[in-house]
Amino acid sequence: MSSERPAALLETSGASASSDPRLLPALRILTCGSVDDGKSTLIGRMLYENRLIFEDQLSALARDSQKHGTVGDDIDYALLLDGLEAEREQGITIDVAYRYFSTPKRSFIVADTPGHEQYTRNMATGASNADVAVILVDARKGLLRQTFRHSIIVSLLGIRHVILAVNKMDLVGFDRAVFEDITSKFAAFAKPLGYKTITPIPISARFGDNLSSKSGRTPWFDGSDMLGTLESMNIGSERDTLPFRFPVQWVNRPHLDFRGFCGTIASGTIRPNDEIAVARSGRSSRVERIVTMDGDLDVARSGDAVTLTLADELDIARGDVLAAPKDRPQVADQFGARIIWMSSDPLLPGRSYLMKAGAQIVPCSVTELKHRVDVSTLAEHAAKTLSLNEVGFCNLATSTPIAFDPYADNRDTGAFILIDRFTNETAAAGMISFALRRAANIHHQDITITKSERAQIKHQTPAILWFTGLSGAGKSTIANMVETRLHALGAHTVLLDGDNVRHGLNKDLGFTDADRVENIRRIGEVAKLMTEAGLIVLCSFISPFRAERRMLREMAPGEFIEIFVDTPLDVCVARDPKGLYKRALAGQIKNFTGVDQPYEAPERPDIRLLTAQESADVSAQRVIDELRTRKLL
Amino acid sequence: MAWRDSLIRLRRLEAEAIHIIREVVAEFHKPVMLYSIGKDSSAMLHLALKAFFPAKPPFPLLHVDTTWKFREMISFRDQTAARVGMELLVHTNPDGVAQGISPVASGSSVHTRVMKTEALRQALDKWQFDAAFGGARRDEDKSRAKERIFSHRSAAHAWDPRNQRPELWNIFNTRINPGESMRVFPLSNWTEIDVWEYIRAENIPVVPLYFSKPRPVVEREGTLIMVDDDRLPLQPGEAQRMEQVRFRTLGCYPLTGAIRSDAATLDEIIAEMLASNHSERMGRLIDHDESSSMERKKREGYF
Numbered sequence: 001m002s003s004e005r006p007a008a009l010l011e012t013s014g015a016s017a018s019s020d021p022r023l024l025p026a027l028r029i030l031t032c033g034s035v036d037d038g039k040s041t042l043i044g045r046m047l048y049e050n051r052l053i054f055e056d057q058l059s060a061l062a063r064d065s066q067k068h069g070t071v072g073d074d075i076d077y078a079l080l081l082d083g084l085e086a087e088r089e090q091g092i093t094i095d096v097a098y099r100y101f102s103t104p105k106r107s108f109i110v111a112d113t114p115g116h117e118q119y120t121r122n123m124a125t126g127a128s129n130a131d132v133a134v135i136l137v138d139a140r141k142g143l144l145r146q147t148f149r150h151s152i153i154v155s156l157l158g159i160r161h162v163i164l165a166v167n168k169m170d171l172v173g174f175d176r177a178v179f180e181d182i183t184s185k186f187a188a189f190a191k192p193l194g195y196k197t198i199t200p201i202p203i204s205a206r207f208g209d210n211l212s213s214k215s216g217r218t219p220w221f222d223g224s225d226m227l228g229t230l231e232s233m234n235i236g237s238e239r240d241t242l243p244f245r246f247p248v249q250w251v252n253r254p255h256l257d258f259r260g261f262c263g264t265i266a267s268g269t270i271r272p273n274d275e276i277a278v279a280r281s282g283r284s285s286r287v288e289r290i291v292t293m294d295g296d297l298d299v300a301r302s303g304d305a306v307t308l309t310l311a312d313e314l315d316i317a318r319g320d321v322l323a324a325p326k327d328r329p330q331v332a333d334q335f336g337a338r339i340i341w342m343s344s345d346p347l348l349p350g351r352s353y354l355m356k357a358g359a360q361i362v363p364c365s366v367t368e369l370k371h372r373v374d375v376s377t378l379a380e381h382a383a384k385t386l387s388l389n390e391v392g393f394c395n396l397a398t399s400t401p402i403a404f405d406p407y408a409d410n411r412d413t414g415a416f417i418l419i420d421r422f423t424n425e426t427a428a429a430g431m432i433s434f435a436l437r438r439a440a441n442i443h444h445q446d447i448t449i450t451k452s453e454r455a456q457i458k459h460q461t462p463a464i465l466w467f468t469g470l471s472g473a474g475k476s477t478i479a480n481m482v483e484t485r486l487h488a489l490g491a492h493t494v495l496l497d498g499d500n501v502r503h504g505l506n507k508d509l510g511f512t513d514a515d516r517v518e519n520i521r522r523i524g525e526v527a528k529l530m531t532e533a534g535l536i537v538l539c540s541f542i543s544p545f546r547a548e549r550r551m552l553r554e555m556a557p558g559e560f561i562e563i564f565v566d567t568p569l570d571v572c573v574a575r576d577p578k579g580l581y582k583r584a585l586a587g588q589i590k591n592f593t594g595v596d597q598p599y600e601a602p603e604r605p606d607i608r609l610l611t612a613q614e615s616a617d618v619s620a621q622r623v624i625d626e627l628r629t630r631k632l633l
Numbered sequence: 634m635a636w637r638d639s640l641i642r643l644r645r646l647e648a649e650a651i652h653i654i655r656e657v658v659a660e661f662h663k664p665v666m667l668y669s670i671g672k673d674s675s676a677m678l679h680l681a682l683k684a685f686f687p688a689k690p691p692f693p694l695l696h697v698d699t700t701w702k703f704r705e706m707i708s709f710r711d712q713t714a715a716r717v718g719m720e721l722l723v724h725t726n727p728d729g730v731a732q733g734i735s736p737v738a739s740g741s742s743v744h745t746r747v748m749k750t751e752a753l754r755q756a757l758d759k760w761q762f763d764a765a766f767g768g769a770r771r772d773e774d775k776s777r778a779k780e781r782i783f784s785h786r787s788a789a790h791a792w793d794p795r796n797q798r799p800e801l802w803n804i805f806n807t808r809i810n811p812g813e814s815m816r817v818f819p820l821s822n823w824t825e826i827d828v829w830e831y832i833r834a835e836n837i838p839v840v841p842l843y844f845s846k847p848r849p850v851v852e853r854e855g856t857l858i859m860v861d862d863d864r865l866p867l868q869p870g871e872a873q874r875m876e877q878v879r880f881r882t883l884g885c886y887p888l889t890g891a892i893r894s895d896a897a898t899l900d901e902i903i904a905e906m907l908a909s910n911h912s913e914r915m916g917r918l919i920d921h922d923e924s925s926s927m928e929r930k931k932r933e934g935y936f
Contacts, residue, residue: 025641026822097779100772100824107642109822121799128801250655254688262684264652264803293686304644305651307686318659342799356804359659415802424808426798 025303026107027230030126030159032150033136038167042136042205043110046227047101049212096126105231120153120375120389121342124429127157128415131235134163134226139172139202142182145376148189152375155193156338156391156431158411161235162190164200165226169218170207176220192378201226239302243327244268244276245405245413247358248320252307260291260307261316266358266412267302268324276308277325278316279403284325285312319360321403321413329413332435333401334367338393341386343420343427348385350517352551353427355398357416363399363554364418365521370394385514386428395436399554407431421547454534458492461632462531464556465623467540468549468602469565470594471580472572474611474619478565479540481620486536489633494530495538496523511591513545520548524555531559536632544593546600561630563623564605569594571612636834643831650677650819651684652803653782654766657817658684658691660807661764664817667753668694668713668721670706671883672839673768673820675713676828679837680819681766682717693720695756695765699748700725701736701885703861709840716838722760726752736887737865744885754790757814764807764815772824782821788812826906833899845879845897856890881906 031039099110111126113119127133133154137147154162164186172178183200190198201210202218203226209215212227224232245266252260270276270287277284290297291307300306308322316322323329341347347366355364372383373391386392407414418428455462465482467475476497483495502509506522509515520543527537543549553560572594573581584592593599602608607626609619627633637644657664666681668674681690696710714721726734729747736744757765771778781797783805798806809815820828832839849860851871858865859880860873865887867873878891879902896905 025645098771098822099778100822102824102826107824107827125799125801129803249652250659252685252688258687260687262655264648291686293683303648305648305655305684354808356806358804359656411802415804417801417804417806419806419808424806424810426801426806429799429801 024106024234026109027233027235028109028111028129028131029230030111030113030123030130030133030154031136032113032123032126032133032154033138033146033165033167037136037138038205039136040112042134042165042167042203042211042226043099043112045205045208046211047099049208096122103227103231108230120149120391121340121429123150123153124157124340124342127154127159128429130154130157130159132161132163132230132233133159134165136165136167136205137182137186139166139168139175139178139182143185143189147186148376151186151190151193152378153391155190155195156340156375158407158431160194160196161233162195162198163226163229164198165205166200166202167205169202169209170204174202174209174215174217176218179218179221199223199229201229239267239410239412240269242267242302242410244270244274244322244324245329245410246270246276246308246322247360247413248316248318248322249359250318251316258309259313260309261322262305262307263322263359264305265300265302267410269299269301270308271299272296275325276310276322277328278314279321279323279329280331280401281315281320283314285310285314287311319358321358321360323403329403329405330435331401331403333399334395334397334436335404335432336370336393336395336434336436337416337430337432338373338391338407339366339386339418339428339430341388341390341392341428343423343425344388345420345423345427346385346387346513347392347428348514348517349394350514350521351545351547352421352554354419354421355396355402355416355430356419357402357404357432358413360402362402363421363551364396365551366394367397368395393433396430404432406433408433421550451532451534454532456534458534460491460534460536462534462559463536463627463632464527464531464552464560465536465538465563465627466543466549466552466560467538467563467565468543468605469567470569470572470599471542471592472575472577473565473567474609474616475540475542475565477616478609478611478619478623479538481616482623483538485620485624486633491536491633492534493536493538495540496527497539498541501526501541511597513597516544517548520545520552524548524552527552528556531556542593542599544597544599546602549602561607561626562602562605563607563609564602565609565611565619566601567611640830640834643827643834646820646823646827647680647683647831649803649822650680653805653817653819654681654684654690656805656807657764657766657815661815663760663762664692664764664766665695665722665757665760665762666690666692666766667768668696668710669768669883670696670702670710670713670840671768672828672832672843673770673823675837675839676823676831677766677768677819678713678717679835689718693722695722695724695760695762697749697752697756698723698725699736699744699752699885700730701744701748701864701887703840703842703859703883703886703889705842706840706883709838713838722756724752724756724759726755735864736885741888744888748885757790762814763809764817766817766819768820769818770820770823770825770828771818780818780821782818783807784816784818785809786814786816790814792816826903829899829903829906833903840883842880842883843902845877845894845901847875848878848891849873850876850878850891857893858889859886859891861886 031043033039097112101108111130113123113126135150137143166179166182179202201223202221203210209217210225214225245268246263247266248261248263250262252262272287272289274287275284276287288309288311290300321329349366349369352363352365355362369383370393371380373380375391383392405413414432416430417426420427467479469475479495483493486493501523506519509519527539530537549562576582583589584595591597607623611619726748734744734747769777781800785798786792850857851860851873857878877895879894879896880889880891883889894905896902
């Protein structure tokens with residue numbers, strides 16, 4: 001892009017006159033811009049000019065314009081798009097709306113997204129499936145913080161084609177210098193963003209200049225109008241040329257003689273007899289048939305939903321990725337990724353979330369938040385957590401390895417979402433950058449003496465007895481009694497106590513939610529090491545969050561015994577053995593569980609001790625009895 | 634097959650819908666396909682057959698019968714279920730029947746709430762379905778334009794438009810708590826013309842009411858209502874007459890306006906639609922009750 005030729009158009013091949021746009025897939029467009037830049041007006045006007053608004057919709061629009069409109073007696077085109085009642089009343093777009101329109105030449109899917117800063121997540125949502133972004137700029141205001149933000153989010157999500165729509169040209173007298181100043185500043189700013197094409201167009205959305213036809217008021221502009229640009233845009237079929245990737249969605253087994261693998265080809269092409277490899281297991285085979293209801297295919301391409309049968313019987317399940325054997329995806333359980341936080345509950349490093357990547361669903365946690373990215377400047381800031389709409393770069397660890405490609409190479413196999421395991425909301429969207437080599441290079445050392453041999457010599461079965469409950473519930477007292485009895489029975493034990501651990505291993509941690517999560521994670525790892533030594537580990541920790549206790553259970557399958565020391569808060573406050581409640585209630589201690597921080601009681605503990613109704617002695621004996629019942633003693 | 638190399642647009646839409654349908658079957662315990670007998674349901678059912686070929690789709694079809702559907706719809710429904718060899722469940726709200734709710738006597742708004750919205754909730758609860766496919770498209774209505782492909786419903790079947798899960802790429806968050814459910818719309822990104830072009834390309838059977846034919850109608854407040862049986866009382870001054878009409882959208886016959894048309898083939902329907910100045914919902918009386926009526930209905934659990 002240069003200032004002499006502001007309309008530097010697409011450098012891709014397909015914009016030639018010979019290609020029939022009817023042959024192209026629908027173009028997915030994301031519109032973004034600041035509040036009042038005229039996004040909705042732009043789309044509404046394009047629909048109107050192309051006679052894509054039906055008469056009954058127009059009469060409804062005229063009605064609505066009088067009720068909610070902001071442009072006097074004229075038709076307010078924006079009202080066509082702002083769908084939800086609340087939005088119409090507030091005059092802003094609060095969510096992603098999808099619009100569909102076709103010209104005789106092409107079909108379009110438009111994602112209209114909000115410009116407000118607090119709705120970054122919606123913009124990222126719209127961007128995730130878009131081929132091209134139309135970035136609106138108000139000619140009077142030039143590039144704003146929001147413009148930078150939107151351009152960066154668009155780039156983060158991997159959109160490579162941008163139309164810079166300089167709107168409200170009517171209000172600057174269609175001044176060429178204004179337009180060229182904005183386009184050259186944008187080009188300079190966008191250099192690091194990796195766009196393949198930037199197409200600037202001077203427009204007036206309200207009056208229709210350079211929308212569906214060239215405007216007589218910009219004779220100096222030698223590019224195409226908006227619609228012509230969109231109609232001829234060929235974003236290429238790049239996915240066909242990438243290595244073959246086929247995430248297995250469903251194993252189709254109607255009878256014993258047929259075993260087909262259903263999925264959508266993420267990239268590449270496939271033909272019968274092509275070799276494939278299963279990414280995680282490394283096993284390989286050959287494609288036998290490409291099965292569809294219309295008959296077997298000779299070839300299938302990226303984007304096609306097909307069913308493959310293989311020449312060999314391999315163990316393949318939902319979540320496996322079939323790939324080109326000579327160009328396989330990476331397989332790792334630790335990687336670096338950019339994430340966009342989408343939940344109102346902040347990110348807690350160490351907490352277990354569910355990762356969904358293609359058809360793979362695995363428990364996952366953020367092991368380290370490297371930095372937060374300021375999406376207006378790309379500046380990196382140190383951060384301990386991410387809040388709603390914040391973007392960060394972090395290391396993640398999954399409980400089992402997953403197959404992936406870097407997002408920059410393949411949007412379909414490099415993207416994931418994180419799901420909150422309790423609310424089930426989509427907590428984050430992520431884009432994988434690279435596998436962490438340290439995980440790949442640190443292999444588990446083969447050790448001669450095993451855990452069970454260490455336990456056998458002690459004549460016991462290792463276990464983690466996890467006492468959870470409010471401060472003052474009696475956890476430490478009962479744990480101490482249980483250990484004394486176990487010791488008397490000849491068991492090899494160790495007791496980890498909250499206060500003691502915080503003096504040593506965890507003395508760097510405080511009592512914020514994030515620190516509590518890390519506290520429990522470390523203790524879990526220590527307890528696990530001690531079970532490796534064959535020990536019975538007693539742990540006495542408030543451990544207020546279900547998510548972390550669930551993580552412990554998953555870390556030590558079959559060995560984790562959750563003991564809920566269930567003492568009502570008023571009883572704990574009355575006991576107050578360390579005088580802590582008194583101080584917390586007086587506001588002298590912050591983040592105190594039960595006072596100003598929640599305690600999430602276990603829903604199904606292995607053992608529940610009602611200390612308000614029985615003595616500590618009786619409680620301790622009940623634990624011993626339960627261990628006997630479970631044949632652990 | 635040839636269309637698949639020329640109409641890339643339809644090929645992509647077909648693949649996307651199949652992907653969505655498979656995802657539901659892989660992740661939910663007990664899905665069901667809402668089968669409303671219309672053209673969108675016909676296309677959706679066809680896509681389900683494709684998604685699992687050579688197996689049958691591993692879920693039943695559910696029709697919420699208001700007892701006021703066109704007779705041709707009901708016979709088409711039964712023929713279709715027999716043709717595809719899938720289980721067809723039919724549910725009618727027994728309370729509504731007992732109360733004598735009808736579009737004629739009770740008005741469109743009450744009839745729709747009791748015989749469609751409440752009936753659907755009853756059916757989903759009765760069979761404990763945790764996911765239900767619907768044939769709705771985003772281009773139908775402004776509030777639909779914002780609905781997700783996987784649309785979460787509370788245990789009371791309510792939709793909260795302000796609190797929808799973001800939906801990125803083709804990765805769908807299918808997690809729900811016990812008692813909650815998901816409505817899933819595989820045709821979200823299709824337009825009305827896409828559906829007809831797909832029906833033509835794939836030769837999918839549809840109810841004959843979509844094709845023009847002389848039919849008995851009365852004109853009521855500018856809308857042509859077909860007299861499908863003797864339950865439609867004629868008002869003073871109304872006279873039944875034969876007109877060459879067809880339907881662009883199908884529902885309960887007293888609430889569904891016919892259009893004057895000579896389009897008797899798929900080609901003619903598509904040509905007529907390309908020249909049309911009216912949206913398809915114009916023929917639906919239930920949508921005009923009040924502004925934003927669709928959003929309200931959907932919050933209550935309407936499909």
